[in-house]
Amino acid sequence: MTDRATATPTERQALDAYSTTVTSVAERVLPAVASLRVGRSGRGGGAGSAVVITSDGFLVTSAHVVAQGGKASAAFLDGSEYDVEVVGADPLSDLAIARALGATLEPVHIGNADQLRVGQLVVAVGNPLGFSGSVTSGVVSGLGRSLATADGNGHRRFIEDVIQTDAALNPGNSGGALADWQARLIGVNTAVAGMGLGLAVPMNATTEAILSALMRNGRVRRAYLGIAGGTRALSPAMAQKLGRKAGVEVQEVVSGSPAAGGGLQSGDIIVSVGETAVAKAGDLQRLMVEARIGSKLALSILRADRLITLDVVPVELA
Secondary structure (H helix, E strand, O other): OOOHHHHHHHHHHEEEEHHHHHHHHHHHHHHHEEEEEOOOOOOOOEEEEEEEEEOOOOEEOOOOOOOOOEEEEEEOOOEEEEEEEEEEEOOOOOEEEEEEEOOOOOOOOOEEEEEEEOEEEEEEEHHHHHHHOOEEEEEEEEEEEEEEOOOOOEEEEEEEEEEEOOOOOOOOOOOEEEEEEOOEEEEEEEOOOOOOOOOEEEEEEEHHHHHHHHHHHHHOOOOOOEEEEEEOOOOOHHHHHOOHHHHHHHHEEEOOHHHHHHHOOOOOOEEEOOOEEOOOHHHHHOOOOOOOOOOOEEEEEEEOEEEEEEEOOOOEEO
């Protein structure tokens, strides 16, 4: 009887602490999340969410939410509504910047997704299925994912280093906030039809650089290889030989891409680009900067336990 009696309040306290954390995050993040509507005369466009990141009205959202263009508006939980200008979008990261015209807003605090751990509590805030100010919670169930996507014209894109969570996401959540227990923005929710997964683009040094470029220039010039991949542990013998524990396994090569032209194959493990070691998709993505466009890159590849070098020339991502 004693053990059961002492267990019950402990469980209750744990649930109360969980609820208190989620409630605190919601109270701090909800005012910075807008319901975003994009489309000519309110028809044939997109609907999603956006998050305030500067006091002078800059919002981050998903690139696919604003893809159709046209007039846009942002409505907040306090009833305020603003006309919105789409500043720019980067399909590779599925990030976009919009600006609420004439607005002075309270921005969300920005966190660093590179510090996330699997199992960590996260809270998703957005406007799913037209229900504004909705909050769901869950945990980080996976990190470092690489996800292939396609647009309406058949162009292939890869969202790299996404966060996987079991927090429920539905249409309209796209562009909304994924926050940690301290109410810091650590991801931008993205809805991927048919996958049945909660996915978010991480906020880190790479994505902050993308957002800065969009705010300045309205676009991001990116080098493009044309692969999807993820982390692959090396065998103990190879790890000792190379002085590293993992590489980037090529899971898919886009036909006609620079990677295909350079001879990369599914199953190859990229261990370095030039002199720079790579162990995860994010490492590779960080190297695909403007200066790499049209420049020959020497990729060190493990193929069937043999170390080979392939030369690949990235092109600009269209």
